[in-house]
Amino acid sequence: xxxxxxxxxxxxxxxxxxxxxxxxxxxxxxxxxxxxxxxxxxxxxxxxxxxxxxxxxxxxxxxxxxxxxxxxxxxxxxxxxxxxxxxxxxxxxxxxxxxxxxxxxxxxxxxxxxxxxxxxxxxxxxxxxxxxxxxxxxxxxxxxxxxxxxxxxxxxxxxxxxxxxxxxxxxxxxxxxxxxxxxxxxxxxxxxxxxxxxxxxxxxxxxxxxxxxxxxxxxxxxxxxxxxxxxxxxxxxxx
Amino acid sequence: xxxxxxxxxxxxxxxxxxxxxxxxxxxxxxxxxxxxxxxxxxxxxxxxxxxxxxxxxxxxxxxxxxxxxxxxxxxxxxxxxxxxxxxxxxxxxxxxxxxxxxxxxxxxxxxxxxxxxxxxxxxxxxxxxxxxxxxxxxxxxxxxxxxxxxxxxxxxxxxxxxxxxxxxxxxxxxxxxxxxxxxxxxxxxxxxxxxxxxxxxxxxxxxxxxxxxxxxxxxxxxxxxxxxxxxxxxxxxxxxxxxxxxxxxxxxxxxxxxxxxxxxxxxxxxxxxxxxxxxxxxxxxxxxxxxxxxxxxxxxxxxxxxxxxxxxxxxxxxxxxxxxxxxxxxxxxxxxxxxxxxxxxxxxxxxxxxxxxxxxxxxxx
Ligand SMILES: Nc1ncnc2c1ncn2[C@@H]1O[C@H](COP(=O)(O)OP(=O)(O)OP(=O)(O)O)[C@@H](O)[C@H]1O
Ligand SMILES: [Mg+2]
Numbered sequence: 250x251x252x253x254x255x256x257x258x259x260x261x262x263x264x265x266x267x268x269x270x271x272x273x274x275x276x277x278x279x280x281x282x283x284x285x286x287x288x289x290x291x292x293x294x295x296x297x298x299x300x301x302x303x304x305x306x307x308x309x310x311x312x313x314x315x316x317x318x319x320x321x322x323x324x325x326x327x328x329x330x331x332x333x334x335x336x337x338x339x340x341x342x343x344x345x346x347x348x349x350x351x352x353x354x355x356x357x358x359x360x361x362x363x364x365x366x367x368x369x370x371x372x373x374x375x376x377x378x379x380x381x382x383x384x385x386x387x388x389x390x391x392x393x394x395x396x397x398x399x400x401x402x403x404x405x406x407x408x409x410x411x412x413x414x415x416x417x418x419x420x421x422x423x424x425x426x427x428x429x430x431x432x433x434x435x436x437x438x439x440x441x442x443x444x445x446x447x448x449x450x451x452x453x454x455x456x457x458x459x460x461x462x463x464x465x466x467x468x469x470x471x472x473x474x475x476x477x478x479x480x481x482x483x484x485x486x487x488x
Numbered sequence: 489x490x491x492x493x494x495x496x497x498x499x500x501x502x503x504x505x506x507x508x509x510x511x512x513x514x515x516x517x518x519x520x521x522x523x524x525x526x527x528x529x530x531x532x533x534x535x536x537x538x539x540x541x542x543x544x545x546x547x548x549x550x551x552x553x554x555x556x557x558x559x560x561x562x563x564x565x566x567x568x569x570x571x572x573x574x575x576x577x578x579x580x581x582x583x584x585x586x587x588x589x590x591x592x593x594x595x596x597x598x599x600x601x602x603x604x605x606x607x608x609x610x611x612x613x614x615x616x617x618x619x620x621x622x623x624x625x626x627x628x629x630x631x632x633x634x635x636x637x638x639x640x641x642x643x644x645x646x647x648x649x650x651x652x653x654x655x656x657x658x659x660x661x662x663x664x665x666x667x668x669x670x671x672x673x674x675x676x677x678x679x680x681x682x683x684x685x686x687x688x689x690x691x692x693x694x695x696x697x698x699x700x701x702x703x704x705x706x707x708x709x710x711x712x713x714x715x716x717x718x719x720x721x722x723x724x725x726x727x728x729x730x731x732x733x734x735x736x737x738x739x740x741x742x743x744x745x746x747x748x749x750x751x752x753x754x755x756x757x758x759x760x761x762x763x764x765x766x767x768x769x770x771x772x773x774x775x776x777x778x779x780x781x782x783x784x785x786x787x788x789x790x791x792x793x794x795x796x797x798x799x800x801x802x803x804x805x806x807x808x809x810x811x812x813x814x815x816x817x818x819x820x821x822x823x824x825x826x827x828x829x830x831x832x833x834x835x836x837x838x839x840x841x842x843x844x845x846x847x848x849x850x851x852x853x
Contacts, residue, residue, distance in 0.1 A: 299707060325709035333707075339700035341765075350697045353690050354709030362690075402709055 250277045251313075252406055252437050253298070253329075258307035260290070260297050260461075267293040269461045270307070275406070280432055281439045282452035282469070286482050289458040291441045292334055295408050299331045300324045311406070325354060330399035331408035334441070336391045340384030344375060347383045347394055351401035362401075369397040373427060389420040396427060406437045413444055425451060445483065449473065457482065525669050534665040538737065540778045541672030542730055547758035547770025548679040549726035552686060554756065555765035557719040558699025559609075560617050563624030564755045566604065567724040569747035570597040571731030573631060576644050576741050590732040597728030598721050600627065605720045609713060612702065621749060628747035643742025646735075668737045675733065679726055683767050686722070695719050699765070727755075761828055763835025772837045784820055787813055 253275040260268040267290045275281050283291050296302040298309055300321040309317050316324055330351075339347050348366035349359070356362050370376040373393040378386065383394060392412050399407060409428070413421040421444065428438060428451055442448040448455065449469040457464040457472060459481045465472060472478055525534060546568070553559050574596045575589035584592075608619040631638045638644070686692045694715045697705035706712050735741050745751075754777075762773025783789065790809040794801045799809065813820075832839035 301703070301707075320711075321703075321706040322709045322711045325707060331707055333704070337701045337704035339697055339704060341700060342696060346693065346696075350693050350705070350710070351708045353693055357690050359688075359690065359693075362693075398708065 252277045254310040256308040258304045261305045266461045271463050279453040282448040282455040283441045285458035290461040328405040330402045330404040332395040334410040338383035345379045348397045348401045351398040354402040369401045373397040409440045538672050540774050541676045543774035544676045545679050545730040546755045549723050550755045553719045553723035557695040561620040562752050563620035565747050565751035566624040566627045567597045567727040568731040570600050571728030572735035572741045572746040575732035576735040586736045593728045593732045594725045597724045601720050601724035609716050628743050632743045646739040763837035769837050
């Protein structure tokens with residue numbers, strides 16, 4: 250079953266084409282890696298899909314529904330949630346309150362929201378920091394807070410923008426485990442990542458962007474063998 | 489061993505019942521406030537109390553939009569003036585009693601708020617602030633220039649007021665401050681209750697999330713436009729009520745006193761000085777600012793210096809102070825405000841709580 254489908258999506262900033270004519274689709278329950286050099290247009294594509302930028306051209310279908318032009322909060326309600334490359338904790342609110350804000354997307358009861366939030370904090374292993382202001386978390390825990398917060402919105406599709414960026418090996422490994430766990434619960438994930446080893450390991454399929462265009466798409470093995478991808482991004486070491 | 493993780497989970501959620509001491513202190517304070525006019529009958533003291541009440545209501549109202557939602561409106565005089573003018577004009581020209589006029593004022597203020605919001609909420613940060621100032625100035629200039637309707641710069645003096653009765657009590661008797669004291673006190677309690685309810689509801693979470701990060705809030709399913717407008721409506725409605733209260737209490741309004749930028753800034757300062765985004769910040773701000781500005785205005789500082797013998801009343805410095813200190817009260821007020829903002833960025837309440845927390849933490853470890 251296709252959960253998300255992009256049809257010829259383009260995004261222009263004045264004369265700059267950040268995304269050009271991008272089409273691909275996501276299978277339910279799978280992990281799709283989105284890779285490409287800096288400035289390739291990965292984050293811009295996330296912003297188009299989640300409603301932060303209206304695409305200049307093209308169509309986006311989520312669960313067969315046309316969501317092009319919907320507002321971010323409407324798209325979140327439909328069951329799609331994203332994290333931010335530059336994390337955006339609600340700094341003065343507590344860690345628990347941050348996740349409760351996500352949970353309140355599905356309930357009007359603070360009590361239920363608090364229970365959901367506690368659950369998700371345990372999933373990402375920061376339940377011991379519940380009452381701390383989110384601004385006081387170190388970067389690794391901030392990234393996990395972002396994941397807890399979107400899990401609390403009860404999404405079917407997660408868009409993760411460099412959730413391992415700036416983390417050390419063991420912190421990254423924890424995130425990888427978290428992503429795999431989330432997959433085992435049947436959720437679909439699209440993951441932007443520069444760490445090639447990690448992305449090759451967790452992805453079912455990979456889409457490669459370069460200068461705003463889709464350069465290639467395929468299984469990790471196919472991508473690792475693709476000469477164009479090697480030339481534009483991977484270099485010889487990963488081939 | 490009690491691991492931190494375990495203790496955090498087993499700890500009950502933070503809404504625990506207030507300890508008995510808090511409850512008793514609250515009851516005692518409330519009784520004192522209600523009995524106050526029986527104990528102290530100096531009209532000047534009651535006048536000060538009423539001004540403090542007015543400032544608390546204004547501060548709490550602004551706090552909903554500015555403190556909790558992070559939309560720093562510097563144009564709240566628009567809603568204050570709308571309430572004041574609507575109630576005053578209905579009372580003076582149509583003999584509508586103020587406790588009905590106040591509701592019309594609230595309705596008009598909400599319409600004005602939605603019109604202003606539809607423009608200002610397209611903007612963020614400093615652009616929002618500037619737009620809110622401009623919108624309030626438009627309202628002020630309108631009141632100034634539609635003379636046939638508002639009497640322009642001359643303002644409206646309440647003269648032909650019909651006998652206003654509430655039950656058996658005649659309250660057109662403006663010489664007594666009692667009705668205003670109790671009305672003010674009840675409005676204060678209502679606005680504090682309103683703030684408490686907002687803070688302890690889903691709405692409060694959504695508003696604070698918007699304050700902390702609009703894009704993050706939006707991505708978590710919060711409708712930004714809807715929630716900003718809800719906050720604005722609550723804020724404008726209570727500000728307008730304060731405006732109606734002011735108009736009837738003072739008995740005179742003009743564009744300068746109720747619609748000026750000065751008024752808007754005063755409202756913001758109550759919160760900045762006391763502590764933004766907290767329930768009792770505006771209370772602290774009002775208790776500090778009202779007496780301070782009153783003392784400066786009435787030249788109490790120069791008098792104090794003379795009494796303390798620091799400056800001779802007839803010396804050249806003394807004469808200079810006597811002549812100029814009262815005129816420069818706005819300047820001194822401004823300097824004091826800047827000093828507080830520089831040294832207590834979280835407001836007086838934030839400063840105190842940091843101080844207390846710092847002490848207890850050191851005491852424990
Ligand atoms: N709001 C914007 N206005 C103008 N140009 C933008 C905007 N957002 C992104 N761009 C430009 O679009 C291009 C793609 O940026 P984008 O952030 O999508 O890249 P990315 O693939 O996420 O890069 P990175 O790996 O560094 O995160 C860049 O040239 C960027 O400067
Ligand atoms: Mg990016």
